[in-house]
Amino acid sequence: MQKHTAILAAKIAEAHLGGGEKRIAAQHKKGKLTARERIDLLLDEGSFEEIGMLVTHRSQDFGMEKEIYLGDGVVTGYGTVNGRLTYVFSQDFTVFGGSLSETHAEKICKLMDLALKNGAPLIGLNDSGGARIQEGVVSLGGYADIFYRNTIASGVIPQLSAIMGPCAGGAVYSPAITDFILMVEKTSYMFVTGPNVVKTVTHEEVSSEELGGAATHASKSGVTHFACSNELDAINHVKKLLSYIPQNCEDKAPVYAYESNGNELRENIVVGFARIGGRSIGIVANQPAVLAGVLDINSSRKGARFVRFCDCFNIPLLVLVDVPGFLPGTDQEWHGIITNGAKLLYALSEATVPKITVITRKAYGGAYDVMNSKHIGADMNYAWPSAEIAVMGAKGAVEIIFKKDIDAAADPAQALKEKTDLYAEKFANPYGVAARGFIDEVIVPSQTRLKVMKAFAMLENKVVNLPRKKHGNIPL
Ligand code: HXC
Numbered sequence: 001m002q003k004h005t006a007i008l009a010a011k012i013a014e015a016h017l018g019g020g021e022k023r024i025a026a027q028h029k030k031g032k033l034t035a036r037e038r039i040d041l042l043l044d045e046g047s048f049e050e051i052g053m054l055v056t057h058r059s060q061d062f063g064m065e066k067e068i069y070l071g072d073g074v075v076t077g078y079g080t081v082n083g084r085l086t087y088v089f090s091q092d093f094t095v096f097g098g099s100l101s102e103t104h105a106e107k108i109c110k111l112m113d114l115a116l117k118n119g120a121p122l123i124g125l126n127d128s129g130g131a132r133i134q135e136g137v138v139s140l141g142g143y144a145d146i147f148y149r150n151t152i153a154s155g156v157i158p159q160l161s162a163i164m165g166p167c168a169g170g171a172v173y174s175p176a177i178t179d180f181i182l183m184v185e186k187t188s189y190m191f192v193t194g195p196n197v198v199k200t201v202t203h204e205e206v207s208s209e210e211l212g213g214a215a216t217h218a219s220k221s222g223v224t225h226f227a228c229s230n231e232l233d234a235i236n237h238v239k240k241l242l243s244y245i246p247q248n249c250e251d252k253a254p255v256y257a258y259e260s261n262g263n264e265l266r267e268n269i270v271v272g273f274a275r276i277g278g279r280s281i282g283i284v285a286n287q288p289a290v291l292a293g294v295l296d297i298n299s300s301r302k303g304a305r306f307v308r309f310c311d312c313f314n315i316p317l318l319v320l321v322d323v324p325g326f327l328p329g330t331d332q333e334w335h336g337i338i339t340n341g342a343k344l345l346y347a348l349s350e351a352t353v354p355k356i357t358v359i360t361r362k363a364y365g366g367a368y369d370v371m372n373s374k375h376i377g378a379d380m381n382y383a384w385p386s387a388e389i390a391v392m393g394a395k396g397a398v399e400i401i402f403k404k405d406i407d408a409a410a411d412p413a414q415a416l417k418e419k420t421d422l423y424a425e426k427f428a429n430p431y432g433v434a435a436r437g438f439i440d441e442v443i444v445p446s447q448t449r450l451k452v453m454k455a456f457a458m459l460e461n462k463v464v465n466l467p468r469k470k471h472g473n474i475p476l
Contacts, residue, residue, distance in 0.1 A: 015053045015070035019094030027094055032165060032187055033231050035075045035092035038125050041235045042088060043079035050077040051114075052107045059101065062134045069095040073128075074104045076111045078120075081242050084254070087115040090125040093165055097129030100171065104132070105142025112149040119248035121158040123238060126175060127165030143170055150177040155312040157248045160241065162234045163188040163224070168212075179309050180241060182226040182234045183214035190217060190224075222302060244273040244280045246313050253280035253315055268292075269299035271306040273315070277453045282310035285320035286371070288361070295367050296327035297340040304343035304474075311351035316456055319348070319372035322361040324393065341370065342475040349376040350472060354459035356452055359383040359430065359439070365392055374438045379462065380455040382448070383430035383439045390427035394420045397427075 016036065018024065024034055033041070039048055053075075056068045073095035078087045089108050091098035108124075115122040131139040153159060154177060161175035162182045167190045175181050175190070183190070191212035198204050198211065210216060218227035228234035246253045256278045268291040271284050284303050286293035310317050326332070326341055348355070348370065356379060357372040368389060372378045383389065391397065398419040399406070409415035426432070433439045443451050 011054060011070060018071070018073075018092045019069060019096075023094035030187065031230075032093070032127070034094065035090035035098075035125065035127070038164065038231065038235065039075060039077075039079075039088055039090050041232060042123065042125070042238060043081060043086065044083065047079035048077055048088075049079060050075065051111065052076055055103050055107055057101045057103050057132070057135070059132070059135050064134050071095070072101055072103045072107070073098050073132075074100075074107050076107045078111075078114070081239055084242070084247065085118070085120040086123060086242065087111050087120055088123045088125065091128045091165075093127045093129075096132060096134075098127045098165070099129045099132040100139050100142055101132040101135050102138045102142055105139065105145055109142075109145050109149055112146070112153060115157055116149070116153045119157060119250065121160065121242060121245070121247065122153065122178075124159070124161045124175065124178065126161060126163045126167045126171075128171060129166055130169045130171050140170070143174070146174050147177060150174050154179075155249055158242070158245050158313060160238055162238055163190055163214075164231055164234070168192075168194055176223070179312075180226070181217075181224045182228055182237055183217060183224040184228050184231055184234050185214045187231075189213050222298060241273075244275075245315065249312055249314070251314070253313070255279050267299055267302060268294055268296065269303050271303060274318075276318075276449065276456060279456065280315050281318050281456065282306060282315045283318045283320065284372075286323040288322045291327065292324050293322050293362075294324055294327045295341060295344070295370065296332055297335055297337050300337075300341045300344040304347040307344070307347040307351055311347070311353050314353055316354040316459065317348075317351060317356070317372070318452060319355070319357045319378070321357060321359040321363045321368075321371045323364065323367040323371055324362050325365040325367045339475045341366075345370045345376065346472070346474045348372050350466075350474075351377070352462075352464040352466065354456055354462050355379050356455050356459075357381045358443075358448060358452065359387040359389060360445075361386055361388060362393075363387065363389045374440075379459050380441075381439050382441055382443050382451060383434065384445050384448075385430065385442055387430040387439075387442075388424075388428035389430060389433045389439075394424040394428055398423050 027034055053071055055072050057072050073092045074089055075092060076089045078085060080086060089111055112122060150159060159178035160180050161178045164184055165188055172190050172192060189208045189212040195206055195208055195211055198206055214224060214227035217224035226237050228237055244253060256275060268287050270287045274281055274283055284306060307317060326337060355372055355377060369375060374381045398416060402419045406412050406415045430439055430442050434442055
């Protein structure tokens with residue numbers, strides 16, 4: 001027996017070395033951790049149970065039969081994060097650049113099947129040169145097997161992708177289907193085709209970082225949800241994110257002792273998680289400091305995606321409204337503000353989680369309807385006394401309906417002011433809508449937290465029965 005256990009111990013030691021010490025040193029030199037070091041940082045100490053450590057590739061071409069690494073470039077298994085079951089795969093760049101072979105894909109698929117059957121989150125730590133070039137088309141099949149499982153698991157278990165190195169070509173579509181993407185600044189990048197292909201096809205000269213680095217995807221494309229300063233920061237973000245979300249769609253988010261938090265992005269809509277009374281909520285808030293908080297294509301899409309995530313995973317929604325309307329202009333119209341704005345409207349309408357709205361200032365026009373109005377299913381609608389709820393801003397309204405009177409007045413500027421004041425007095429307040437019951441209560445700002453907390457507690461057992469359907473057709 002001793003001989004047998006020694007053989008096993010040698011194999012475990014070999015697997016732990018991945019592609020060997022030289023490649024591990026090269027990985028560290030780039031400022032990157034190894035696949036196993038990342039798992040150690042993510043999971044609770046001693047909780048990791050590895051699956052498939054001894055898997056090897058089956059490739060016989062290009063001398064591959066002589067180059068065998070135990071585990072085949074991906075470490076897979078389960079453990080706990082803050083005591084909660086979590087499945088994780090971590091690509092090992094020291095083995096063929098973390099490239100995806102047939103068996104590498106099989107290991108990830110096996111893990112995804114387990115995560116789905118057992119209803120726990122799946123975390124992917126991506127660091128890969130893409131398809132294993134020596135295997136050709138087999139690895140394409142492997143990718144598609146993963147994409148399919150990502151899709152089936154979507155909305156059932158949370159799926160998070162942390163990009164710790166290259167993620168290029170078709171490989172990007174697995175993270176793209178998952179719920180959240182985190183990228184590490186300077187050492188990770190994502191693109192469908194790299195700088196060389198871009199140069200050949202479009203004659204643009206662009207670096208990897210500029211084309212698909214964390215900053216680009218956080219600020220330009222919106223592909224990534226978090227740009228993290230280093231790998232540890234990314235892993236800590238994963239842990240924090242998990243603390244807000246339930247294990248699966250049948251579960252509720254964990255309840256913690258009172259704490260308040262959130263994250264903010266510089267776009268004209270702010271989305272993020274917070275806790276109120278120790279319970280997770282998702283917040284969608286117009287950001288008046290950027291573009292006056294207007295709804296445009298990007299902010300509508302961003303808001304819609306976040307709302308749908310929260311609804312998938314039973315996270316109640318708080319919508320803070322200060323919106324002057326939709327952004328006008330040819331650029332917005334030609335790029336489809338109609339279809340894209342409809343995404344947010346659709347997402348909030350179909351969401352069945354408890355939904356609360358607080359109008360703090362402006363709620364104008366169609367944006368009033370879209371931002372979780374009573375009419376599209378909000379459960380409780382509050383307004384501050386400063387709220388202005390109207391078809392449009394007072395000046396714009398007056399210029400249309402009193403145009404003739406103003407033009408004919410002896411002092412048009414004075415006439416405009418008088419009419420504007422009159423209109424504002426009538427509509428730029430919350431009382432007209434409160435009289436109609438569109439607002440349930442006008443509250444002073446200092447009462448907001450308490451009111452919202454009590455309302456969420458009241459709504460805790462909310463049940464909504466929607467008509468039977470296969471699935472809706474959100475305007476994509
Ligand atoms: C096999 C690969 C590999 C790959 C890297 N390696 N990518 N082996 N298949 N796809 C190996 C290298 O041979 C090298 O082996 C080791 O990994 C590290 O690679 P380096 O090039 O030394 O590292 P670095 O300089 O950091 O560059 C990383 C890289 C580069 C930018 C990822 O390796 C690269 O461009 N790789 C090819 C990327 C690619 O074109 N992939 C296929 C895309 S098509 P040694 O033995 O020296 O350590 C695709 C289709 C997916 O992915 C479609 C899905 C639907």
